Amino acid sequence: MKTAIALNQENLGAMPSNVQTPSYDRDKVKTSIVHIGVGNFHRSHEAFYTNELMERYGILDCGICGVGLLDFDRKIYNILKDQDGLYTLVIKNLDGTRSAKVIGSIVEYIFAPENPIAVIEKMAHPDIKIISLTITEGGYNLNEATGEFDFSNPVIVEDMKNPMSPKTVFGYLAQAMKLRKQRGLAGCTIQSCDNIQGNGDVAKKALLNYVEKAEPELLAWIKENVSFPNAMVDRITPVTVASDIENLQEEFQVNDQWPVVCEPFIQWVVEDKFAAGRPEWEKVGAQFVTNVVPFENMKLRLLNAGHSVLGMLGALHGYKTIDEAAHDEDFSVFLKAFMDEEVTPILGDLGDIDLDQYKASLIKRFQNVYIKDIIPRICLESSAKIPIFLLPTIKAQLAGDGNIARAAFVVAAWCKYNDGTDENGNSYAIDDAMSNELIRAAALSHQTPIRFLEIEPIFGDMVDNKAFADAFLASLKMLRSKKVKDCVKEMNSKLA
The missing domain is CATH 1.10.1040.10 (N-(1-d-carboxylethyl)-l-norvaline Dehydrogenase; domain 2)
Structure with a gap:
């Protein structure tokens, strides 16, 4: 068996011909999206759409900066850092065939527990137009029955006491929006990519509830300058297992420490409500509608x-x-x-x-x-x-x-x-x-x-x-x- 090639920027040119690799110059990619929660689904979905836009149309102003908020995210941070943000997406078709594509749209990554200020500053940077989220259904901190924000959550209590060392997405977003306001910058879009009914509305309610108590003087600015589009996302993306890594090495000769496997089907239907513009994802199959x-x-x-x-x-x-x-x-x-x-x-x-x-x-x-x-x-x-x-x-x-x-x-x-x-x-x-x-x-x-x-x-x-x-x-x-x-x-x- 041929020796598998370690996945990183330097080795892209040496990848086998049956592996698609980015043809665009990643050094020229400009980051305009911060994504919180770089798990398998983000990498099979939003990052995939963004890579397709770069690959097929040469649109390079929509690079992604991934953010890991939790200690649990250290592993993916270390791997993406080691692989220059690259990873392999393996699509498993119904007939048993597989295709492998190296995704290059994640060009930066910050591990928040090590440098919370860097995350806040990145979110507040004028180049950032979209802050997107995959934080799971439970990450919005809303009581399932009442729909109200849970201020008794210990990490929320901690964020309100120590606003510049936040632990939650709401603590980070509040401080980033506060900096944007103080610096006279434009607002941005907070885009939920989670499987939640009215996910944009849920994100908006959770953040406004938090801000109303934590940074009340910021509330009116967010309402006026930040948008929260609803979206429907769909692609079955299972957990990566050891055999996926081994199969990638054997069939495609790629040594990827954390590839993503998924089905061929993909869908993204988004409410066209972006405060500071957006990538033309519709060119690569996303649907923009008035009612999701x-x-x-x-x-x-x-x-x-x-x-x-x-x-x-x-x-x-x-x-x-x-x-x-x-x-x-x-x-x-x-x-x-x-x-x-x-x-x-x-x-x-x-x-x-x-x-x-x-x-x-x-x-x-x-x-x-x-x-x-x-x-x-x-x-x-x-x-x-x-x-x-x-x-x-x-x-x-x-x-x-x-x-x-x-x-x-x-x-x-x-x-x-x-x-x-x-x-x-x-x-x-x-x-x-x-x-x-x-x-x-x-x-x-x-x-x-x-x-x-x-x-x-x-x-x-x-x-x-x-x-x-x-x-x-x-x-x-x-x-x-x-x-x-x-x-x-x-x-x-x-x-x-």
Whole structure:
């Protein structure tokens, strides 16, 4: 086997011919975007679109400066620093073929815990037009039930005491915007790329709530000079595993310490509301619209909720990856019926979108055996995901006396999931910010089943809705007495 070539700027010219590398001069790239949260999704999505714009059109004024806010980000910081910001994107097609492309759009990276002032100054630099975010659903620090900013969070308390040594995105943004105001600079766009309904609105609310208490004199300036476009983002991007690194070395002779693997499908629908201009991402496939809501609803309630359906059912059964669960005929029939009968009726007008084709494509994407999206990734932080992906469908259906049987069943499966063992007796960790409360409520539900729905930050007053509570209790009783596949078969037969 040929020796794999270490990925860095110096070695780009030596890469094999089957690896696409940047043809543009990275030394001429001008940074105008700061991105907070350089994980796999950012690198398969926004950074990919930006690289395509540079590669295909020679537009070089949209370079990205990545920022790692957390101690956890040290590993990716060290790797990107070692690789001159370069990484390999491996696209795994449905037919098993793979393509490898080196992405060069991240031209700077700052590790915030080592140099918080450098991050603030970078965000406040006049060249920066956009500050984009992938900080996960839980990163916006909003109570899931009330939607209010959580000022009791210890790191928020700390940021308000020590504003020039922030720990949270809100602390950094507040100080950067304060500098822009003091220096008479223009505002910028704060662009959420997270899977959240109204992600721009959520980012705006969280930041304004924080600023109102931490830097109240800054509030009016932000409202007037900063925009928060909503966006729908989509590309299945699993966790990178050791075999991905090994396969890249063997098939493409590239030694990349942290490549990204993803599916071929990609979508980005963005509200065209940018305070200081934006890259022409529409040239490379992004869609700019006046109203993102229909696209958001479609994606969050079908794709993301579909992931949660397969994740919860698959975890209980003992499957390890989403493609395994999606290839299970009983689970796929259940999922298709959930999408057709419970989600589709409440999506509203989707214009020219072929919804049947979109749903069919989702099943195929879930079944991509080459992606191997692990079920623990899908199930982690479910206390932030379920209220966004699944509960809105239940609430909309309840408002019209509609069908909630399958959605309620998934909530019951989530309750059982928090017991921490699958049906084969294998244990797994409950990786969730609310794990203590979830595990306790699930344990109490063995004696008092309704206890799980009494987790107020997640369910609010939904426990008081008799139709939902009854459907949940019936499903949980069934799941406590039978295997999940037997329950699903029964549901499929009864509801057909």
